[in-house]
Amino acid sequence: FVISIRWDCHVRGGSAFVSPACYALMWRLGATGKEACRALRQSCGRTTQTPSTSCLLASWLRAGVRRHGSDAGASQPDGGSAGLRLRQPQAGSRFPGAGGRGKAPLTPGSLGLEDLPSHDVMDDLQPEDVGEEEDGFEESFGSPSSGTNTQRAGPLARKMWSCARRGVRSEEVWARFSQRVVMTGTMVGPGDVALMFLAFARVKYRDTKALDTISPFILRHIDAFSTTELVLLMNGHKKLEYERLDNIHLLLNAICHRYDEWTGRHVALASNAVASFYIYQPSFWRKVAMCLPKIVWSMNPLELSNLVSAMARVDRRDPRSMIIIARMCRRCALRHLFSQETLATTMNAFSKLDFNHPKLAKVFEDAAIVKLDRALELGSAYRKSGSLRGADVFDVQALVLVLQTLVCLVGTSDEVALKLLTLLAWSKDEVSNYQTRVLKTTAIVLRRQHPELIKKMSREVREALQSFEKSPVKVNTFESRWIAEMRRTLRKMDIIVELKPLVDEQVLDIWLPSSKAVVCAVGPYGYYASTTHRTAYSKLHQRILEMEGYTCLTVPYFEWSELKTEEDKMVYLWSLGRKAASKEKGAASGPGAESLPTIVAEDLQSDLSDLGEARL
Structure with a gap:
């Protein structure tokens, strides 16, 4: 497409115009600096001093050229430079230094950039604590073996993704990246769009102006995206809480058209994003039910948890799909493969969907008891011992979900309920407003259905339960x-x-x-x-x-x-x-x-031998 870029720089009553060819050259080099802009204007035959041009064009020239210095033109086996590759202009080109015009090839020296200062905030990036586990699906994204358009992404998108993978969360760095995205937004390709969205989502940096700049190019390149890129773009909208429904429905329709390419991870991530925005699209969920018999055996516990939680969030109760998911969840629970958060959310999701199978409930309860006993062995100060990720014991949110599930929806013994209440009593100062609201209704069921448990409680647990019941909850009420x-x-x-x-x-x-x-x-x-x-x-x-x-x-x-x-x-x-x-x-x-809760009578076969029946 044709792009005309014009910056009105008030210089002696006139204006400066930068041609698309010069703009493309600056974007390709990816450097910054006022000296670079001055050298570029001189090489283009411009002698006027335009300060505003320096401000607007300062984000492209310096970084790539400065990294290589005088060695930027050193030859490599593939004819490029050692890092950022500078394309050599072809004969008849409008770029300065093009062959056929008697000028030397384009090098940093020819642009007068060899004396640029060496400090740039983009190169002072230090990895920080990302706060989340590395996802292999995202780690392979953008690699040469990934088979995606990100192999052809520009230097800006690749640098953003590199910083996101290293866990750089500096506000200044990502503000600079956002400015560059806004200025170069009209030049992005499909690989750039996917990689930029994923980089912003990975560090959870939301700049609405930058996102609005590249969002229209999702429509332009929708057919060029791979299935992985479509799913990650959808998931990026969820992570950034970027509710642009036209993009979301467009991506969802494109994903549905490629359901024959779905994998277990595609289904889990797409379902999680769709449910996050409360999109009730029957065609998507029907195709999920159709492909589950083929891919469910390859899904790990986190993907199973994401899928069933997404179905619970949008109240999608498909008995055939839930039977298939329940069989895999039972196998994972028997081997204790669920982490504390995935086990709690999976248990709550099945009960929220009114899917109560005795065998599945028994396996989930046994897996929860193992984690409860481990926490009780650590003592009342286990919450103050630092990070609990290595210990794999329930946090406060997981304790509230498991208590509500077992007491109110599934049913459990007094011993298990007492263990849960003891751990919550130790963590009563960490209970949030929403968790207090859940515990209020749970306390009513405990007093009506477990009267003997109330008598056996210690004073500490009884006082914690009373504080949960009497604590005010700040919610908005409305009448339909x-x-x-x-x-x-x-x-x-x-x-x-x-x-x-x-x-x-x-x-x-x-x-x-x-x-x-x-x-x-x-x-x-x-x-x-x-x-x-x-x-x-x-x-x-x-x-x-x-x-x-x-x-x-x-x-x-x-x-x-x-x-x-x-x-x-x-x-x-x-x-x-x-x-x-x-x-x-x-x-x-x-x-x-x-x-009363619905009891599922169908048997759960652990070998998944009859999954073919689900295709009917």
């Missing part, structure tokens, strides 16, 4: 449109109605104080995607209300939407109340069958 409509209809029926949070401080319930009944308005997010199967959290909310002695009147959103007139809505609510009253007379108090 159709719940407000239902409340108005009940008032027209001369029924006393109160709107208050009875279980969770964010969820408002319609309470009927005269009859101690609660109208449970189950909206679209109370059901799994494209099904009428209620989510595990929706059933847990109703189950806790029934534990507290309330009578629950469940109103699904799809039934309420079919009622057109006010009379139909009143008749529906009257009939619902009579039905609940008749059930209450003939049944004992406690949770009803509709609010």
Whole structure:
């Protein structure tokens, strides 16, 4: 494409114009410095002094040329220089020093750059603590054997990726990189776009202006990206929390068109990014279900955890896919291959999807007990002993997830619950606002279903549990449109109605104080995607209300939407109340069958011998 680059530099009432050829030369050399700009203007026949040109063009010339000095033109076996290769101009070229015009070849000396100062902030980069493990998928990205467009990436993109791999997190360095990306954004190719996005994402440096500059080139080069590059670009948007939905949907459609090239890591990373932005695209998840029988055997525990957690995040409950994933997770748990964070998130994801298999739950609980016993052996000061990564014991977030999963959703013994509560009591000062909100509902279930456990608790654990229950939680509450409509209809029926949070401080319930009944308005997010199967959290909310002695009147959103007139809505609510009253007379108090967790009866074969059935 044709690019015209013009900088208006007010010099004696005129302006300076740099041709595209000169711009391409400066971008190719990748150097900086006012002396370099002056030498370039002299070689181009310019004698006017343009200070603003020096400021705008100072980011290209010095770094590559200065590294080599007088040896930059030394010949190599492939005809290039020892590092940054300087292309020799061909005959008839418009570049200075081109053959056929009687001038010497282009060298640093011919540009007058041999006396440039040696200090540059880009070369003073020191590796820092990245804070995360090296990912082999990203480490191989950009190597000659990776088969991606990054082999043809420019020097700026490669230098950014080199700094990101070394863990350089200097604010000044990445601010300079962002400025260069903005100035050279119109010259980037597919390899540059992928490598720049990945470099920014790896160090989690978000510069919206730089990202907006290179984002349009995703559309331009969408067909030139490899499957790996498409997946990493999608994952880069997630890491940077860059919610540009046009890019995300474009990348997702391109990934779906290449589902025959997917690997286990492609599926895990793409699913994680899609779920992070809450994209409910059925075609993507159908193709994931189609390819799982072929690739699930090659997925490691982290990839399995990412995949099932992504399905739980978007409420995608596919029983066939979950059976396949559960078999591999069971094999990994038996060999204790899950780390503490992956084990906690995997357990919580399966329970959140209302997938409760006795064999899988037993294996997960045994793996969790091993890590709990290891933490208990370290004593109450184990959280103060420094990093816990080497010890592989549960951190606070993992403890909260495992406690909620085993106590509220799956079920466990008093001994396991007591171990979890003891570790949480030791770490009570680290509990966040969200974790306190989760522990409040867990405490209700503990008091109702584990009364003997409350008696056996030590004073320290009991006080910690009471502090979790009494701690205020800062959340925003809201009332949906159709719940407000239902409340108005009940008032027209001369029924006393109160709107208050009875279980969770964010969820408002319609309470009927005269009859101690609660109208449970189950909206679209109370059901799994494209099904009428209620989510595990929706059933847990109703189950806790029934534990507290309330009578629950469940109103699904799809039934309420079919009622057109006010009379139909009143008749529906009257009939619902009579039905609940008749059930209450003939049944004992406690949770009803509709609010209990779903038990999966299908056997889990550890050898994966029947995976071919999933293709049907």
